Amino acid sequence: MTGAPPTLSLRGATKRFGGLVAVNALDFDVAEHEVMGLIGPNGSGKSTTLNLISGALGCTAGTIALRGVPIHRLAPQDIARRGVARTFQLVRLLPSMSVLDNVRAGAVFGHRRRWGDDAEAQAMRMLELVGLGRRAQAPVGQLTYIDTKRVELARALAGDPKVLLLDEWLAGLNPTELQEGIALIRRLRDEGRTIVLVEHVMDAIRSLCDRCVVMSSGTKIAEGTPQQVLADPEVIRAYLGDDDA
């Protein structure tokens, strides 16, 4: 397309744990305003890939670049400051603080740093965006499961990240909540945010993702639009085994 480097770019990204290769020479690019789905069977290395991008784990080999600038050697806090925000597979909130202060944490220390009224206004905007404006003063212990996920999402968004990483953000929701969750992420997509999401929910992948990367045993086995990859015999074999392919 244009000559500008992609928002996020992985080249040969590899993570070994002793003899186990969890992520094996992974290559993919995420363009600006794109929603990229990272899918694959359990244990295929999707969450590890997110952990490599966010700096929770260091790469054994390969490079990860944010708008052309390498970030794979940086500490998590420096990667966050450069504009990569994430949610966690198991929701992590700040238990002693109110909903608003949880989100303020992202607004104060994230990619774009704010303070005082500015940070609070930003936190409130993000809470409105995820539909929690009226619970701002509630302690996080009183929230339902989907609301804790909303708080975490608002915290990640509050620093105006360049890339948002969602680690199974839709997992564990009941059918009604799932529809709300998909609608919320579609809203983020329509705002033009750049998102990488690890997901198992196929409805969500079909309706949200521009492109998907399919992983199996740490290796990329397919890449393309959801329709393309889900029809790929290799992908079906990875999910269902040889007999069904």
Next chain:
Amino acid sequence: MIRSGGTSLALTALVLALAALLPLAGSPYWQSIGISIAMFAVLTTSWALFSGPTHYISLATAAFFGVGSYTTGMGIELLPYWCLPPIAGVLGAAMAALVGLATLRLSGVYFVIFTLGLAELVRQIIIWFQNFSGQKGLYVLTKITEAQIYWQLLGLAALVYLAGWAIGRSRLGFALRIIGDDEQVARHSGINTARAKVALFMISGAAAAVVGAILAPRYVYIEPATAFTPMLSFQVVIMALLGGTGRLWGPVVGVIPFTFLWEAISSSFPNQTTLLLGVCFLVIVYVLPRGFVGLIEAVRRRVAAREGVA
């Protein structure tokens, strides 16, 4: 909580001003109690500045205090007294920075053990040096009066409260609360957790060293065993927990009753002080896990709830 502040500052200034009148009463007993309270007020409050939000229990108070005492002890022959407490503060901060960089990446228990060992380490180093010089201890002979020591401690207390108030309203204070809640979230939100923790540990260490420097003239004779006594570190932790670390004024609420209790224990049972210190610790942790601050806030909530119903 973050915004209110003007009134609490004024209130603190008023309390300190009233406390400053104590030497005018002229009773040596009360003067001595006043020094103990002022000393532990500074030590516990500065301890809680770091350990309160981060939940890292530091037993290094005695190490910083001892370094401060020795700064005065060794410097008094060479330099005018007034420049020694600031030097002690710088040394305390430097030592805290070194220890912090080496240990704050470790999780809780390792940090506790290391800080406990630190006082012993510094003490052994000083004993080792004394083997060369042949001295056993140091005489600190000055014309500084008890009242002057007391006033210096109150001045230091004012500084510590001001620092604590400013930190509580700053990004650094917010960062530490986030770190205390979930360090991984803090890192992924863009907080340099190591730097924030080391910064606060330095402030805490500097304050303890300055207290040691101010108190050295009172002891007249200092030696490693008294300057670096681990008992001091434990007393600080117990008093801070008794008061509660959730609020800036919490620790001092524990210091005042505990100082009187300690007076009673050490005059009535001089041979069982350590045992009774341990018993106090257990009782506090079981009965008042969140200290007086937690108790006061629970009562306040209950009253508010009752008014809400009525």
